[in-house]
Structure formats: structure tokens, C-alpha cells
Amino acid sequence: MIATKSTSKAQSEGTNEAPARQRILEAAFAAFMENGFAATSTLEIATRARVSKRELYALVGSKQEMLAACIGERAGRLELPANLPEPHDREALARTLATFGTQMLGEISDPAVVAVFRLAIAEAVRAPEVAQALNTTGIEPIRAALRSIMTRARSAGLLGGEPSTMADRFVGLLWGNLMTGLLLRVADRPPPREIAGRAEDATAVFLQLYPLPD
DSSP: OHHHHHHHHHHHHHHHHHHHHHHHHHHHHHHHHHHOTTTOOHHHHHHHHTOOHHHHHHHTOSHHHHHHHHHHHHHGGGOOOTTOOOOOSHHHHHHHHHHHHHHHHHHHTSHHHHHHHHHHHHTTTTOTHHHHHHIIIIIHHHHHHHHHHHHHHHHTTSOOSOHHHHHHHHHHHHHTTHHHHHHTTSSOOOOHHHHHHHHHHHHHHHHHHSOOOO
């Protein structure tokens, strides 16, 4: 019976821990958005989350760790498919780029993700770690994935440019001024059909800019 009670108690504590941690992260993100990262105290976060400061540190950690966890949760939405088709010909490359572009636009234009970008911009001087966390957790993995596509396409003789330059060019064609509009709240998140259309248009223009190498 003692072992059973101990197991039951541990399971109960584990069950209660998850909601408390989630409350902390939600409270932290809301406070960061309202007050800025530097001006938000751990006491305010604990009060909003209805936990003690001791519990806050035990479940999440320091304010910087809370920030990283908040960004990590939202940056997880930026994850792109790992099973994109290998670009064996230009048609397959076009499908790969259109699929990549559609998911990239769809995930990054999500209001929760745009909010993280706004936070990083607002805290660029006082708390540069916000932008650093966003870049490391969310942005750089996407850039690396796109560079990998370009590298494989060049190795297959489908493109003739430098992978990093081609990746940047494709992203520019894909976004245009959309992100600026979203950050300034003068543009709405495009509907799925428009997102897919933008990705297909960007792919078509990109492939015209980078024809088959001689």
C-alpha cells in the first residue's frame, strides 16, 4: 500500500505540474508583451500565474529561461516538413519550394508568432536576448532547411547560384512587404488559398531568375 500511495502521489504531482507550468508560460508571455521583457518582474509573472516564486523557479527557471520557453513554444510552429521530396528535376524542385513556401508563410504569419517578432523588435536595445532566442530557436533552422534545399538542387544540376544567396532571394520573393504589414498591424494574415498562391508565384519567379545552368 505504501508503494501504491507513493506512486499515486507522484502521478498526481506530475499531473498538477503541467497546468502550473503552462500558466507560468502564458502569464510570462502576456506580461512580456504588455510591459516588455526588461520591465517584467518574476513576482508579477508568479502573481499572474497564481504560483509562488519558488514554484516558478522550480518549474521553469529564471526570467531568461521563461523567455526561451515562451519563444520555443511559438517557434515550434515554424517547424517545416522533414519529408520534402528530393528535387530530382525542375518540376520536383518547384513542388518542393512551393510546399516549403506555403508552410513557412502559414506558420510565421500566425498572430502568436508575429507577436514574438514584435517583442523582439521592441526589446532590441534593452533585452537583445529576445531576438537572439528567436533567431536561434525559430529563424535559423528555417534558413538552414532552405539552404539545404538549394544546395541539393545545385548538386543535382538544377540551379546554378550560391545556396545562401538563392535562399535569401526566394524568401524575399515569398514575403514581399507582408511581414512589414503584419508587424505594423496594417495587413491581415492571408487566408490559406492566398498563402498557397503567393508561394507558387514566388516559386515561378525564382525559377525564372535561376534557369537550368549551362
